[in-house]
Amino acid sequence: MIWIVVSAFIITILSIWLGYKRLLYIDQITPRNLSITLLCVVILFLILQWMHRIGYFPEAVAGAVMANVYASLFGFFIGAAYQQFKQKSDSGEILYVNRSFWTDIFPNIVAIGIILFGIQRTSLFSDLPFTPIRVTSGLSIIAIGAYSFTIRLVPELRTKGLILLDRKISWDDFFTYSWFAEGVIEIEYKLDGKIRSFKTMIPDEDELFVEKILSEKIAEKLEKDEFDEYEELE
Helix, strand or coil: CHHHHHHHHHHHHHHHHHHHHCCCCHHHCCHHHHHHHHHHHHHHHHHHHHHHHCCCCCHHHHHHHHHHHHHHHHHHHHHHHHHHHHHHHHCCCEEECCCCHHHHHHHHHHHHHHHHHHHHHCCCCCCCCCCHHHHHHHHHHHHHHHHHHCCCCCCEEECCEEEECCEEEEHHHEEEEEEEECCEEEEEEEECCEEEEEEEECCHHHHHHHHHHHHHHHHHHHHHHHHHHHHHHC
16 A cells, blocks of 8 residues: 555656646647547556456556556646646736636636545545545546636737637737637737647627737837847847
8 A cells, every 4th residue: 555655646746747847738639649549548448457357467456557547647737737827927917818607607617516526536525435546536636627727718818928728829929810700810829930820709899909909919029020130230
């Protein structure tokens, strides 16, 4: 039991560091990558189940492996949640975000539900005995709920950049905007040397305000570029 706890603790610390370093972003998850990953997980699960049946994967080892898997998920999502919270804090105040029930309140309700389910999974308020699997699985669910609190389904316009899901896009990397359709704005930006874009809905009453913010950022960028060119000529 002690070696399971120690190994889970070490895995948690390493996973927190990996989650904080953000080796994976939401926009990097494609249907193809997700399907391949799920297929590999299913194949691995079937192999381990077969090994368990023939006696090469005893229950004690299986429990330790699952406890460490849950510990890694807990550490990764806690590290990512902290990095996302810090990223938003460093991005300054919110200039604009499209607040509504479906983009603001409903996701928080879902996140609270996930956290409550995670607390229930740990058996903290039940008569079930504490086990490494119960505790780590509950903590992993709680961490997913905490991470969900830091993600908005709509972009945030902040003083130092855009927050798009779990990425920060500096205003220096913002290019331009255009109205893709009525009530839908398209914003172009640079990421990893490539020009990308995203579309988001803007209520009619907020269109002029959003245009004002984006126009000011474009003007500030043009002034900065002209100043940099002037310094290079000198």
